[in-house]
Amino acid sequence: MSTQDHADVRVRAPGKVNLALTVGRRRPDGYHPLASVFQALSVHEEVSAWHADRLSLTVSGLHAERVPTDGTNLAWRAATALAAATGAEPAARLHIHKGVPVAGGMAGGSADAAATLLALDTLWGTGLSREALAEIGATLGSDVPFALLGQTAVGRGRGDLLTPALSRGEYHWALGLRDRGLSTPEVYAMFDEIVGGAGGEPEADRALMQALRTGDAEAVGRALVNDLQDAALELAPELAETLAVAQDAGALGVIVSGSGPTVAALTRSRQAAAAVAAAMTAAGVADAVLTAVGPVPGARVLQGSSRSGPARSLRGVD
Structure with a gap:
């Protein structure tokens, strides 16, 4: 929307792909221990914020009609959580412009929350x-x-304990999108039913970490892994054809992103990503396609003065 250009603060945050997602057995608290290798991609959410006398939220862009604009939205929850933590008045006009698929396993809602936290920290000082x-x-x-x-980055625990990962080079992706999303809780429930999870704490794959350190895209493609993929395929069996078409079109590796249903295909170059995306379109195995490059920075202020200082490494575990 054109009024975004005149926002008091505007923040961009990226979607992600899980290069590896290893899932352990469900714990008594209901959560699964995870070891995940995240890569931030050049598909973004933008949150604009204005001073206002109450909290409100509007949405535009990709799948905007499927996004709630009330207290169930993660951006709204982020605003109220920041206000509660700081004593600020929870008042602002927020607008999300979406570029990340909804319910696609690429963490668009989480990007909205991150962008909102940074935007309102800036707006409210x-x-x-x-x-x-x-x-x-x-x-x-x-x-x-x-x-x-x-x-x-490598995420452990519930995926939120982060350690920045050494990574060289650019990675080019073709993304096959589906209009019908998958519910993350349903995917985990299916995982519990058909797989059950490995014992002990999951670990990041050593071959993948070495490939990232050397910038070896072919080795990264071979090391892509997602323990939730079989569960996603059980709930959405049509994804098997999407995976096969992308692989046959020359992808270095193909994976369901997170809990799905987005299919992410790693390729050799920007041109190869466009070719794989075109193959998915021609075969009719995706409702829409995107191409993206990674890794990219996390949430950052595009407009307005940031008071939160430079990005710091987040607390993680070795």
Whole structure:
């Protein structure tokens, strides 16, 4: 929307792909221990914020009609959580412009929350560090801290304990989107039913981490893994054809992103990504396609003065 250009603050935050997602057995608290390697991609959410006398939210862009604009929205929840943590008045006009698929396994809602935390910290002058914002974000969802950090990182625990990963080079992706999303809780429930999870704490794949350190895209493609993929395929069996078409079109590796249903195909170059996207379109195995590059930075202020200082490494585990 054109009024975004005149926002008091505007923040951009990236969607993500899970290069690896290893899932352990469900714990008594209902959560699954995770080891995830995230990469932030050049598909973004933008949150604009204006001073106002109450909290309100509007949405435009990709799948906007499927996004709630009330207290169930993660951006709204981020606003109220930041206000509660800082004593600020929870009043602002927020607008989300979406570029990340809804319910696609790429953490668009988490990007909205991260962008909102940074935007309102700037708008309200609450002056929190990135680490403090991430701690608030972790109460909203396990992917929110990564949307603040960006680049490439290893997530453990519920995925919210982050360690920046050494990564060289650019990675080019073709993304096959589906209009019908998948519910993350349903995917995990199906995972529990058909797989059950490995014992002990999951670990990041050593071959993948080595490939990222050397910038070896072919080795990264071979090492892509998602323990939730079989569960996603059980709920949406048509994704098998999408995976096959992308692989046959020359992708270095193909994976369901997170809990799905977005299919992410790693390719050799920008041109190869466009070719794989065209193949998915021609075969009719995706409702829409995008191309993207990673890794990219986490949430950042595009308009307005940031008071939260430079990005810091978020607390993680070795």
